[in-house]
Amino acid sequence: MRKRINLMYMAAAASVMISAASAVETKTIYLSGEGPENAVPWQFLMEEGARGGGVWSTIRVPSCWQQEGFGTYYTGQDQHPNKAEYKVEFSLGPDLKGQRVLLVFDGVMVMTDVKVNGKSAGPTHHGGYYRFSYDITDKVNFGKSNLLEVAVDEVSSNARLTKAERRGDYWMFGGIFRPVFLKIVPQEYLQKVAVNGTMDGLLEVQAYGKNIAEGDSVRAQLLDPDGQPVGKPMMAAAVQGDGVTKLSATFPDAKLWSTEYPNLYHVRVELLNNNAVVHSETERFGFRTFEVRPGKGFFLNGQRVILNGVARHCFWPTTGRTVSRAQSFADVKLAREMNINFFRCVHYPPDSHFYDACDELGMIASSELSGWVSPMPTEPGKELVRAMVQKDVNHPSLVIWSNGNHAGGNPKLSVEYHKWDPQERPVVWNHMRKHPKVPGVDVLGDQAVDTRFYPSYGDLVKRLGGGTHVVMSGETIHAMYDGGGGANLAEYMRLIRQSPVGGGLAIWAWADGAIVRTDQDGVLDAAGNQDPDGIVGPYRQKEGSCATVREVFSPVRIDFEKIADGFDGRIPVSNHYLFTSLDQCAFEWQLLNFSEDQEQIVTAGKLAGPAVAPGGASGTLKLPLPSTWQATEALRLKAINHRGEEIMSWTWPIESRKATLAKTFPEGVGSVSANTFEVTSGDTVFSFDPERGTLKSVVKGGKALPFGNGPHIYAAKDKILEKADGRSTAAKKALPDFLNVDRAISVKTGKVKMPLGNWSARSFAEDKNQVIAAQSENGSKIRWTVKPGGILQLDYDYMVPADQYNYLGIGFDLDEAPVKGKTWLGGGLARVWKNRLEGPEYGRWSNGYNDGIPGEVWELPAFKGIFKDVRWMRIDTVSGSFTVGLADEDRFLGVLRPKNSDIAVHALWSYPKTGGLYVFDIISPVGSKWRPAKEFGPKANPLTAFEGPLKGSVLFRF
Numbered sequence: 018m019r020k021r022i023n024l025m026y027m028a029a030a031a032s033v034m035i036s037a038a039s040a041v042e043t044k045t046i047y048l049s050g051e052g053p054e055n056a057v058p059w060q061f062l063m064e065e066g067a068r069g070g071g072v073w074s075t076i077r078v079p080s081c082w083q084q085e086g087f088g089t090y091y092t093g094q095d096q097h098p099n100k101a102e103y104k105v106e107f108s109l110g111p112d113l114k115g116q117r118v119l120l121v122f123d124g125v126m127v128m129t130d131v132k133v134n135g136k137s138a139g140p141t142h143h144g145g146y147y148r149f150s151y152d153i154t155d156k157v158n159f160g161k162s163n164l165l166e167v168a169v170d171e172v173s174s175n176a177r178l179t180k181a182e183r184r185g186d187y188w189m190f191g192g193i194f195r196p197v198f199l200k201i202v203p204q205e206y207l208q209k210v211a212v213n214g215t216m217d218g219l220l221e222v223q224a225y226g227k228n229i230a231e232g233d234s235v236r237a238q239l240l241d242p243d244g245q246p247v248g249k250p251m252m253a254a255a256v257q258g259d260g261v262t263k264l265s266a267t268f269p270d271a272k273l274w275s276t277e278y279p280n281l282y283h284v285r286v287e288l289l290n291n292n293a294v295v296h297s298e299t300e301r302f303g304f305r306t307f308e309v310r311p312g313k314g315f316f317l318n319g320q321r322v323i324l325n326g327v328a329r330h331c332f333w334p335t336t337g338r339t340v341s342r343a344q345s346f347a348d349v350k351l352a353r354e355m356n357i358n359f360f361r362c363v364h365y366p367p368d369s370h371f372y373d374a375c376d377e378l379g380m381i382a383s384s385e386l387s388g389w390v391s392p393m394p395t396e397p398g399k400e401l402v403r404a405m406v407q408k409d410v411n412h413p414s415l416v417i418w419s420n421g422n423h424a425g426g427n428p429k430l431s432v433e434y435h436k437w438d439p440q441e442r443p444v445v446w447n448h449m450r451k452h453p454k455v456p457g458v459d460v461l462g463d464q465a466v467d468t469r470f471y472p473s474y475g476d477l478v479k480r481l482g483g484g485t486h487v488v489m490s491g492e493t494i495h496a497m498y499d500g501g502g503g504a505n506l507a508e509y510m511r512l513i514r515q516s517p518v519g520g521g522l523a524i525w526a527w528a529d530g531a532i533v534r535t536d537q538d539g540v541l542d543a544a545g546n547q548d549p550d551g552i553v554g555p556y557r558q559k560e561g562s563c564a565t566v567r568e569v570f571s572p573v574r575i576d577f578e579k580i581a582d583g584f585d586g587r588i589p590v591s592n593h594y595l596f597t598s599l600d601q602c603a604f605e606w607q608l609l610n611f612s613e614d615q616e617q618i619v620t621a622g623k624l625a626g627p628a629v630a631p632g633g634a635s636g637t638l639k640l641p642l643p644s645t646w647q648a649t650e651a652l653r654l655k656a657i658n659h660r661g662e663e664i665m666s667w668t669w670p671i672e673s674r675k676a677t678l679a680k681t682f683p684e685g686v687g688s689v690s691a692n693t694f695e696v697t698s699g700d701t702v703f704s705f706d707p708e709r710g711t712l713k714s715v716v717k718g719g720k721a722l723p724f725g726n727g728p729h730i731y732a733a734k735d736k737i738l739e740k741a742d743g744r745s746t747a748a749k750k751a752l753p754d755f756l757n758v759d760r761a762i763s764v765k766t767g768k769v770k771m772p773l774g775n776w777s778a779r780s781f782a783e784d785k786n787q788v789i790a791a792q793s794e795n796g797s798k799i800r801w802t803v804k805p806g807g808i809l810q811l812d813y814d815y816m817v818p819a820d821q822y823n824y825l826g827i828g829f830d831l832d833e834a835p836v837k838g839k840t841w842l843g844g845g846l847a848r849v850w851k852n853r854l855e856g857p858e859y860g861r862w863s864n865g866y867n868d869g870i871p872g873e874v875w876e877l878p879a880f881k882g883i884f885k886d887v888r889w890m891r892i893d894t895v896s897g898s899f900t901v902g903l904a905d906e907d908r909f910l911g912v913l914r915p916k917n918s919d920i921a922v923h924a925l926w927s928y929p930k931t932g933g934l935y936v937f938d939i940i941s942p943v944g945s946k947w948r949p950a951k952e953f954g955p956k957a958n959p960l961t962a963f964e965g966p967l968k969g970s971v972l973f974r975f
Contacts (some may be wrong), residue, residue, distance in 0.1 A: 274303025303413030324521025388425025503562025549872025564856030685806015710791025831933025
């Protein structure tokens with residue numbers, strides 16, 4: 018049976034409305050669902066030989082057919098296209114006769130032939146991501162059933178268009194993936210309305226007419242958010258036929274649209290015949306001006322704006338490119354939580370509801386013509402540019418047109434955008450890093466933007482230091498795996514903000530493109546290392562760099578490292594908003610105490626921010642803390658914007674590290690007994706090596722804990738992180754090993770580099786404690802103090818040669834299999850690298866064991882890795898728990914060995930291969946997919962100088 022959508026009732030309802038005043042408005046009738054949440058079943062035939070092919074069945078529309086169980090999964094690097102046919106029946110009420118019926122497709126991948134009642138609706142459409150329509154008035158039957166047939170091919174007969182759209186390192190899908198609907202309009206009507214509202218209050222309206230009769234006129238009325246008229250209507254004689262009628266007026270009191278104040282208006286445009294309204298269209302827009310000012314940067318409403326950006330695909334793991342309105346809004350809300358202000362919409366124009374979300378919530382964005390490494394051909398590229406611009410031209414959030422990606426820009430198309438855009442938005446070409454400049458960019462003159470991808474630190478310094486072209490790298494830091502987009506972000510943003518031509522950057526990318534494979538029992542597949550590129554996971558799970566992005570992009574910044582003696586509640590603050598003074602924001606403060614089980618808010622307060630002007634001005638926030646504030650353990654401060662949203666949170670310890678550790682590791686009651694190198698404290702037995710003095714094992718309550726064999730020195734001086742050709746499995750095999758008990762082995766040469774000599778150890782009582790002390794021939798020392806109550810203190814002092822290291826510290830064995838979880842007081846939740854220290858906030862944190870790989874196995878937040886500012890951490894295992902405390906500042910605690918992918922390319926780090934629990938003085942940076950760590954500047958140098966000694970104290974409680 019053919020699937021019939023019965024619109025008789027809907028049409029009848031419409032016919033009743035037509036007799037009323039609202040009848041002049043366009044009627045929209047969906048033949049599909051409006052999104053994946055209410056998709057409508059159509060008849061469907063996949064081609065013979067393909068998955069699910071050769072027999073008529075049903076498919077939900079809109080959808081990507083791979084996600085409905087049909088066709089082949091492939092990326093643009095490995096083409097396996099399919100084709101299919103769709104059918105659906107619909108009915109139109111007889112009362113609609115005499116009006117025009119337009120059939121609209123919002124997106125079909127890639128080549129589409131349409132028939133209505135067996136007749137061709139019009140020319141074959143080429144291009145997968147673009148709205149197209151047919152006037153089918155003369156092909157439909159009013160009051161009777163109508164048959165819509167759609168033939169879809171994943172490739173175009175235009176080979177150059179196929180190459181532009183379908184070649185890319187991301188998933189390719191097929192089918193009618195965006196909505197299909199009918200528009201019912203009068204015989205003469207307004208095809209489209211394009212609006213330009215500027216920061217000066219100028220409103221320009223372009224009304225595109227169809228079949229306009231002689232003597233008609235056009236009227237436009239500005240409406241406020243409540244639908245009330247603003248000012249007088251604009252009037253003009255209508256251009257006859259299919260011409261464009263232009264109107265304009267100035268509204269000096271108009272409220273401007275910005276990312277901080279997304280004020281929106283509507284304009285109602287009416288086609289009049291003898292003063293009677295024939296047709297009416299209403300468009301939403303905002304008054305704002307976005308500019309490229311050569312030598313000065315980007316400007317929004319006259320203020321310089323830095324684009325804190327990320328690149329985004331339209332994608333959801335269960336539905337592919339078919340994305341709901343709710344998902345678009347959720348993406349924008351989540352990005353705003355991270356202080357992102359710009360979405361580069363990549364490789365194709367997104368759904369219009371994504372720009373609706375940006376308009377309403379305050380986010381600027383771009384739209385991009387397809388073309389990954391191959392330019393869109395001039396024909397039909399001109400038509401696709403027109404479709405792309407006209408669909409979304411009135412969104413104030415949309416500020417940039419992108420004429421292709423990588424090498425996919427066609428210079429001949431750059432002049433097409435402004436033909437349809439009265440705002441004449443900037444046109445940019447995103448381009449690969451290897452070219453000295455974007456080929457053909459000269460056609461854009463001084464409005465050209467330097468968008469070249471993935472600059473090294475040195476490249477970025479050069480590009481920001483000369484010339485007048487604004488620099489905004491369209492893909493700047495690749496977020497594949499745990500580099501995550503946050504590594505090096507602070508340094509890159511510092512350079513951009515300091516340069517007059519710094520325009521911003523876009524991290525690649527927003528979300529991991531892992532699809533739920535319907536042909537593989539629902540496995541999540543990111544196509545190897547082609548698409549695990551996000552700062553969030555496929556279901557928008559926050560990965561390790563999210564907190565870094567939030568801090569670095571924050572418009573409210575505090576340069577305040579610690580609470581020192583004499584602190585009186587004054588905290589320096591700077592305001593990097595464009596239009597919002599800090600006295601329009603609020604600050605919430607909390608005084609906190611911590612235990613291993615909970616965080617306690619002792620007292621809290623809220624106050625208005627100081628009168629610090631936007632644009633980078635600095636001032637002081639004075640907190641009205643109670644006189645007892647010093648008796649608490651930490652101060653937390655939250656910045657709240659004028660909308661009531663949290664912007665950023667900071668927490669500083671009040672209590673000293675020494676005092677925290679004294680409470681966490683109290684000397685218990687009872688006694689300590691020793692049988693030389695076997696020492697008992699309460700129900701805990703410690704065994705030490707009689708020659709070296711290292712801890713061999715710990716047994717608590719008769720159960721052996723999976724901890725011991727240490728301390729040993731762990732260090733590496735490895736060249737792999739510096740090599741631009743280190744990649745894939747070869748890179749993994751070359752990762753450095755630790756420098757073991759008595760010596761450090763150079764991975765490159767294998768020579769002994771750190772001879773410590775022979776050791777001697779002794780065991781003796783000291784007051785109520787038992788001490789195990791050992792010394793090596795080169796003067797290195799370790800000292801264990803076993804105290805009552807299962808408390809153990811380690812003091813170490815290693816004579817380590819002055820040198821440069823990838824990582825350096827001490828460590829112990831920690832068997833991974835029995836580990837259940839960890840709780841700690843320190844920076845969290847995310848782990849850190851040398852070049853990704855921003856983001857983690859001081860506090861009490863806890864998470865269960867996981868063994869994920871960001872981008873492959875989404876077990877988040879990552880359990881294993883390096884954590885900063887740790888005062889104590891409790892490790893829970895199946896045989897019991899123990900707590901470790903760090904007595905020294907500026908040390909890092911490493912927990913187990915984090916996994917990396919076999920295909921991480923340059924997203925590599927240096928880390929011990931053995932051990933399990935480490936106290937690091939030096940930690941490794943992490944690279945990103947397209948650049949090794951050493952190319953990201955001084956703070957990402959894989960080697961860190963160390964002059965020694967390697968010295969510190971560590972506490973344990975069992």
